[in-house]
Amino acid sequence: MSSDPPPPRPATLEDVALVAGVSRATVSRVINGAQTVDPALRRAVERAIANTRYVPNRAARSLVTRRTGSIALVVSEEERRTVADPFIGRMFTDPYFGRVVSGLLEVLRPVGVQMLLMLADDDVSRTQLVSYLQQGHVDGVILISSHAADPLPAMLTSTRLPAVLSGRPPQPTRISYVDADQQAGARLAADHLAGLGRRHIGTVSGPMDMPAGQDRLAGFRAAMAAHGDHEVISVEGDFTQAGGAAAMKRLLGELPDLDGVFIASDLMALGALPVLHGQGRRLPEDVAVVGFDDSSAALACSPPLTTVRQPVEEMAAEMARLLLRAINEPGRPAQSVIFQPTLVVRQSA
Structure with missing residues (x-):
C-alpha cells in the first residue's frame, strides 16, 4: 500500500546561502536590511530567497525582536471626497502609485516583510492612523505625501517610528526621503x-x-x-x-x-x-x-x-532599503537620496 510522499522540507538560511554562494551571516544581514552588504551580494541573496522560496520565521523572531515583520505604505492626500474627484479612484488610476508599489515589493518580498496600504485624507483619518501606528502594528512607514499643508510627516516624526518619505518634505522635517532632482x-x-x-x-x-x-x-x-x-x-x-x-x-x-x-x-x-x-x-x-x-x-x-x-521603481526600492535599515538600526539619523532624471525622446518633440 503506497503512501503519499512527505511534504518538501522548508528552505533554511543555509539553503539560501548555498544557492547565493555567500555565508549564512550575509543572508541574515540582507534579511535584516543591514547597510554593510555589497549591492551585488544583496541582489544575489534576494534572487536565492525567491528561488528557494525561503520564508523567514517571523513569529519566532518577533518574540525576540518585538517586531511585526510588516510595514505600512501610507498615502496622505488633501481632503477631496467629491464624486467627481474620489481620492481612492485617483490613487489607483495614477501610474505613479503602481510603480511605487512594484519597487517596494522588489525589496520587501524577498525578505518576507508584508506591506499594509493605509489611506489618510483628512484630520480625523490622520489622527486615527497615527494612533494605530503607535500601537505597534507595524515596524515602520513609507509615506507618500506631497501637499505643503499636510501635517502627517511631522506627526510621524513625533512618534519616533521609522519612516521614509517619497519626495522632498514640504516643510523641513527630520525624516528620511528619496526623490529625483x-x-x-x-x-x-x-x-x-x-x-x-x-x-x-x-x-x-x-x-x-x-x-x-x-x-x-x-x-x-x-x-x-x-x-x-x-x-x-x-x-x-x-x-x-x-x-x-x-x-x-x-x-x-x-x-x-x-x-x-x-x-x-x-x-x-x-x-x-x-x-x-x-x-x-x-x-x-x-x-x-x-x-x-x-x-x-x-x-x-x-x-x-x-x-x-524619474526612475520611480528604483527610488521606491531605495525607500524600502532605507526603512529596513532604520528599523534595524534604531537612532539612525535621517538621510536623503536623490536620483538623477534622464530625457526619453519619442515622437511628440
Missing part, C-alpha cells in the same frame, strides 16, 4: 524644447502647493531664462488627466501661437494632447510637447510622449 529634470525639458528652435514656449505646471510642482516650474523657468526667455507663460495644473486638459485650454488662450510646451506630468499630457489635436495642432510639427515621469501614460499618448524619466 526635479529641477534638473525640468531643465532637460527646457533645453530640449529650446534646442528644437521653438520660440513660443509655455508650461503646464503641477500644483503650487506641492514640492514637485514648485521644483519643476522653478527649474524650467531658470533654464528658459538661460536661453533668453525670461517671461515663460505658466498655467497651473493638478497632476490629473482632466486637469491637464483644462490647463491646456487656458494656456492656448494665453499663448495662441504656442509652439512648444512642457507639461509637468505625463498624466496631464494625456489629457492635454487631445486638446491640441482638437484645435488642429500637429505634433511635433506645430507644437512640440515634453512631459515628466516616463510613466505608462507617456506611451498612451498620441503620438508617444517625449518625457523626463
